[in-house]
Amino acid sequence: MKAGVLAVQGDVSEHAAAIRRAATAHGESAEVVEIRESGLLPECDVLLCPGGESTTISRLIRREGIAEEIREHVAADKPVLATCAGLIVLSADAKDDRVETLGLIDATVDRNAFGRQADSFEAPLAVDGLADPFHAVFIRAPLIDAVGDGVEVLASWEDRPVLVRDGPILGCSFHPELTDDPRIHDLAFFPEVAATV
Numbered sequence: 001m002k003a004g005v006l007a008v009q010g011d012v013s014e015h016a017a018a019i020r021r022a023a024t025a026h027g028e029s030a031e032v033v034e035i036r037e038s039g040l041l042p043e044c045d046v047l048l049c050p051g052g053e054s055t056t057i058s059r060l061i062r063r064e065g066i067a068e069e070i071r072e073h074v075a076a077d078k079p080v081l082a083t084c085a086g087l088i089v090l091s092a093d094a095k096d097d098r099v100e101t102l103g104l105i106d107a108t109v110d111r112n113a114f115g116r117q118a119d120s121f122e123a124p125l126a127v128d129g130l131a132d133p134f135h136a137v138f139i140r141a142p143l144i145d146a147v148g149d150g151v152e153v154l155a156s157w158e159d160r161p162v163l164v165r166d167g168p169i170l171g172c173s174f175h176p177e178l179t180d181d182p183r184i185h186d187l188a189f190f191p192e193v194a195a196t197v
């Protein structure tokens with residue numbers, strides 16, 4: 001598969017390694033395309049939107065003409081994994097004028113919901129469809145405040161959603177690329193495999 005990793009800013013190499021690892025584990029190979037300009041994403045089968053700084057990412061993807069290509073990718077029902085700042089950028093509303101959200105995940109997010117209490121923390125997370133908890137790393141993580149009817153909540157932390165699915169998009173507020181566990185990447189890109197682990 002050709003896997004596009006949005007690479008305007010954020011933790012790109014970790015996601016590139018994670019999708020390669022997940023593909024290899026399932027007898028496939030992933031050719032990673034780092035996306036910093038328009039014209040590359042249309043060739044890709046799947047897209048990863050890493051964490052980073054959502055204000056910067058949202059500005060750069062518009063300036064480079066990538067925002068429209070992300071919309072087209074989703075409209076074509078191609079899979080996306082959006083983590084942390086990626087989730088914020090793809091959401092409907094980040095309650096912050098400095099982030100121009102794309103409105104592709106029908107959810108309102110609170111950008112630095114945990115920030116005031118605890119910058120970063122790790123926790124075992126029960127995830128729908130996974131037999132064992134996922135070790136979730138939260139770094140200045142957003143929390144999801146509200147989701148639309150078509151959005152499936154797959155995991156919550158303290159009663160607030162942190163992993164959601166909206167059509168072809170899996171959005172999470174933690175960082176699955178920072179652990180060796182491929183199961184969140186599986187849920188996004190190899191759902192038939194994820195269902196069995």
Ligand SMILES: NC(=O)CC[C@H](N)C(=O)O
Nearest residue numbers: 051052053054084085140
């Ligand atoms: N780790 C992250 O991606 C943090 C996201 C950051 N809080 C933001 O608003 O962009």
